[in-house]
Amino acid sequence: MKNFAKYFATLFGIGFISLAPGTFGSLFAILIWYVFIDLFSIFYFIVLFFFVLSVSFYITDIYLDNYKKKDPSEVIVDEFLGQSIPLLFIVNFNIYEVLIAFVTFRFFDIYKVYPINKMEDLKGSYGVILDDIVAGIYSLIILMLYKILTLL
Template sequence: MRGEMKYLLARCIATGFGIGYFPYGPGTMGALALTVGYWFAPEIEWIWFVVLLIMGTVVGVVSSSLTERFIQISSGDQTHSDPQIIVIDEIVGMLFALLALPKTATFVAAAFVLFRFFDIVKPFPVNKFEKLPSGWGIMLDDIAAGILANVILHVARMIVAVV
């Protein structure tokens, strides 16, 4: 029974409390849910945002590893990796995309679009991270996509400030 509860909790977290079961674009829906939640959430100090990123990453790696392993065992397909129902990676990746950006409609929307673009297209170096094993590969490619989106938006912000 204890193992079943651990798996159930991991699956709830990994699927974004069910968002991963959305029939069309579950990853996009996970990122969108985070974006909407972020928009309506009160401002927090940057240090707490970083703590949230670290906790989200650790919990994401563990929950996605457990969920992926259970799916592999139950399906009999040991090669099945990064199942679509796992969306904690998109949720945490989107948080990285929003780090230290102004909370304006323009920046939040641009972060969402860029993050989803890099997560789907997986340019270098994002594509290198998905080759890592289990939850590390599931999480780190999306985190890399979020960081890439974030860096581009910060650079654009600096360029606009200079011009």
């Protein structure tokens, strides 16, 4: 289970990229989203998101216990989840919407505006994952504002 936790939490080792692993985690989410909407439908990406969400807290806790770190940079399943939140609302490929989702998520994830910064104080996997979930929700809000404004 230790090895599975390592591969799952680091998105198959992508998290070990030394330069900006969180950004690569976000890009991985976009790649997976694109493959799913191109080959299948958004429905299957939604199913994948909820599956990853449902097991990520447990698996991340295993990783944290084994490697004795609070919020290791190589754990990027949280970036996958956070970046996926705005992507869940992009049903067809639109480069502007994808760029807005990516840039705003990375901004909120890096700068940790309130209450994202408070999520990091939570213990274990909750502190690792929930800050990215909130950053993803903030990114989704910006994306929805963009969609509304472009309809006017």
